[in-house]
Amino acid sequence: MVHKQVLKSVSPVWAEMIDSQMKESIEIEDFSSKIVCFAVKLLYGVLINLSMENMLSLYLFAQKYHIQILLDFIEEQLIKEISPANVVHLFKFSSPDASNIPKLHQKCINYFMKCLKETIPIYAVESLGETFLASMVLKSLNSNFTDTNV
Structure with a gap:
């Protein structure tokens, strides 16, 4: 009631x-x-x-x-x-094609970037496809380059 x-x-x-x-x-x-x-x-x-x-x-x-x-x-x-064990699942759940939760989706992307920088393994990351993974690596490399004082 x-x-x-x-x-x-x-x-x-x-x-x-x-x-x-x-x-x-x-x-x-x-x-x-x-x-x-x-x-x-x-x-x-x-x-x-x-x-x-x-x-x-x-x-x-x-x-x-x-x-x-x-x-x-x-x-x-x-x-x-968000953790290495569930970030892929939350990323997919929050995507514009699924539940469309922009803030959560962006936090998942940020977490991917953090894991890339710190070489933390992510469960089921291969399920995201080569195009997405390549874009994450490129973003990671670009942010690493712009973060350094050259």
Whole structure:
């Protein structure tokens, strides 16, 4: 059970559904009850520990229902979680062709650059393709050159 006013205040999609249909309940079929429960808890200020998979699903849920407060919160959490083990997955998830999360996408690119400079191995980096990897190497070389005092 969630207060209608809370739903209306955080989501224009839900506000329209509530106002136009005058229903006592909203059915959400595209997401598991677990994801919906996580969203409601976060909306009520309850902090929960989420796995990467749950954060990604919750982001898609918030994106579908235009819940900006959750989008911002999850994006910040995902940025904090970037690592050599998941940067490729987050890069693909945040790309313009997927979820289109520009800030997270840029942070992933920055992380690639850092790993290149520090020769840190990245899991599944080959899945990004030769063109992307070549552009990262070129950017890394250019930034190394411009960073030095010659």
